[in-house]
Amino acid sequence: MLLRFVLILLFTGIYHASAWGCENKLVCIEEDNWSIGVAFGVGARTNPLVDGDAIPLIVLPDVAWYGEHAYFDNGEFGYQWQPHQDVTTEVFFRANTERAYFAFWQPSNILLPTSNATDGADTPNPDDPEGEPPRYISVNDIAQRKWSLDIGVRTNWFNDKSRWSLTFIHDALNVHNGFSATGQYQHDFEWQDWTLSTHLSVTYKSNSLIDYYYGISERDTSDENLWYNAGSALQVTGGLLFNKPLNQQWHWLGRIQFTSLSSGMTDSPLVSKRYVTNMFFGVGYRF
Template identity: 30%
Template sequence: MHYLLALILTISFFATSAHASNDHTCDNNTDCIEIGRWDIGIALGYGVKSNPLKDFDDIPLYAVPTIAYYGDRWFFDNGNIGYTVTEGENYTVNLVSTFSTDRAFFYRWDPSNIFHLSGNSVERATAPTGISIMESPAEPEIDTDALKNRNFTYLGGVEAFLYTRFGIVKASVTHDLFNVHNGTEAQLRWLYNIPLDSWNFEFAAVLDWKSEQVVDYYYGIRPSESPYWSEKYQAESALNQSIEFTGQYVLTENWNLLLVARYTDIADEIVDSPLLNTDYTTTYFVGAAYRF
């Protein structure tokens, strides 16, 4: 077996333990991707990804495409490209690239929204023109038109999986490849899977660390947006904490019912930004997933 963490909906915050197989034993296994074959699917349903940014709309969830390919070493997973450096019965080490997820709060058409349980609307979630973002009437306004300058970037680095009887532990470190913010992110994720006949339940706990450069680029204030807040708010590195749940029920070889929920406690260093309205974000999705 060639073990990898393949995502049933290919969402970084709702991972499902999976493996790629060299034989043809994946026919009725929703957690298996055969090596050398494309895995294509779509999840249809309804959900909402809350947006912690002030005056930005929550993101509705309707349809989530899935496209993945796993070879003996190279793999492609919804825009993420990786290479398996080494593996054993209880571990895997990959070189990997992935999307930055923070930009998704500013743009609905961000790639991480397309593949990571977000709606298909191309409307940008910018604050309406003329509406100011401020913490009180006495505080200076921020030019909301300038907030659109949070650019897309791609992260590259290394990830490692440790497979134990108590679940799967994933650790990763990635860095900005496009020199957009020159920041670094690290993640530690614990996953535990409980299969019960046609049911499959998975629980996860996640720690997401973001360097000062990442926090400043997405949540800091430029002088052109507000001279006052550019001095008032000073970004620092931050650690977000999340808990996740994924429930699946196998209907047929191709169809699964799906329930997904996530809660993220946003670090104080990010919450202190005048761009934020809440100190947490939630996501839920209820629907059905089809694999071609």
């Protein structure tokens, strides 16, 4: 049950700002206070793997706490150095999210499925124009991929309603010995009674990380035609988050996010989609 709870937190994508320069109380937390909420709605995150099930998003818990330096934010434990209004630097631990695509537990066992939340990854077309057999392998037929723990460092630069961040993450448990680096820009603005936040990020993932999860070798199949050594990958993500207060506790909220996957990942016989979508629409309650 704890693993399922952590997985749900990882897929919500809800991150807060601490008390420094904070005006929007729906996404900001006063120092030494817990922020606990839950969202109810309809949504899903697609799975790019062959025969991979999409992740239904129906009930999304939201738990965070920020102290003077230490913090916990939806599964991420961190420590901030000399936080200021315009710049913060933090070191953190969190579960690696790459393995989530390979988890075989069924969210429908604990969440109510929706009609559009169970659409899994597309199975490749068996009809090849050159008459060759399709080159793909199901996620159900490969060796298990292990969970890992990320250790990372992040620096944020704030300017009015904008934020730039640079994040570097490494495998703390030596499961794949890989790393990733992400640069992100976020801009907040208001439209009528809505608070909106747009973000654009570029993430580089090393070949060790990508090859461990998406490479195919004799550990997975004896068919050498399916073996694949994955290279590094570059992923571009863009998204929009929005909310509108109904009263002091309730608010409308939503999230739309798209991630494009580069050839280092999509050339794998294990992958059948070139993008991942993450959408959720519903209402949230802040305790």
